[in-house]
Amino acid sequence: MNALIRYTFATTVHAQRYLAPVLLFCAGVGISSGNNSGPLPGVYALNAAISLVCATWLTIAVISVEDPVHRAITVVAARSPIRVLAATVAVSALLALGLTVIGLVMPLVLSPRPVSAAxxxxxALAHLLCGxxxxxxxxxxxxxxxxxxxYAxxxxxxxxxxxxxxxxSPPNTLxxxxxxxxxxxxVLPLALALLPAGLAALAVAAVITHVVSVRRD
Structure with missing residues (x-):
């Protein structure tokens, strides 16, 4: 499984389709992190919203790196379409975690401000929910x-x-x-309570994607 994740990650990096959503995210975070952008929780909320859109784009980009023929070969080599889909989700999650780090750190670098323990x-929880x-x-x-x-x-x-x-909705409420x-x-208790909703949505989406893709193949 680790080899499959490394292969998927290397293929994604080589194709460079991740650049556009990452650059869009950095630009959005840069704008939201201005000197007069208000308290840090509000800035992080806006950055998390941007990360939702960019994580969507990144996931589609990761899946689109391989055309149907190459993906079929990867499925045969991996001996399971579930393993290939799991590797795709893992790489997308790694990229989303990278967006989370950028979204948390860039506001502090561009506009230093007081930071509380919470x-x-x-x-981070808001970014993980949206990711x-x-x-x-x-x-x-x-x-x-x-x-x-x-249509997609x-x-x-x-x-x-x-x-x-x-x-x-969980993001809107948070x-x-x-x-x-x-x-x-x-808001920390609320963020903790809402994160499982995002993870549950991800699990359901993975099941739907697997069932549809297997039936088509």
Missing amino acids: DLPAG SLGIAIGLVCSRLVFRRQG LLVALALAAAALLTTG FKRMANTSDAGD
């Missing part, structure tokens, strides 16, 4: 599920917008709390 954990949801959306909107990428793009945008803007407080300790 700021970084709350920001999980982004990977989930990317899986179900990849070409493993949608043959027409135009529309569905991905709709799902990302729904996750971020629908009142009562962002509102983070945007309206200067003490991240107030």
Whole structure:
């Protein structure tokens, strides 16, 4: 499994399709981290929202590195489509973790400000929640599920917008709390409680993607 993850990661890096979403994320974080951007919890909430969109893009890019023929060869070599999908999820998660580090550190570098003990954990949980949801959306909107990428793009945008803007959704609920407080300790329990929802969505999306892709093959 480790060899398969290394292969998937190396193929993704060589194809360089990760550059566009990573650069978009860095640009968004740079804008959100200005001198007058407000308390750190609100900045981290905005960065997490950007990471959801970019994690979706990254996941689709990781899956799209191999065309159907090469992916079929990889599945045969790995002896299981589940292993190949798991490696894809693992690489997408590693890239999302990289976005999390950027989203947490860049605001402190670009605009030094006081940091409480709860700021970084709350920001990390918000990024992990959005990263999980982004990977989930990317899986179900990849070409493993949608043959027409135009439709996949529309569905991905709709799902990302729904996750971020629908009142009562885990990200929307967390962002509102983070945007309206200067003490991240107030939102830390909520962030901990909402993270399993993102992980559950990722698990469901992985199952759906596997079932659809196997039936098509």
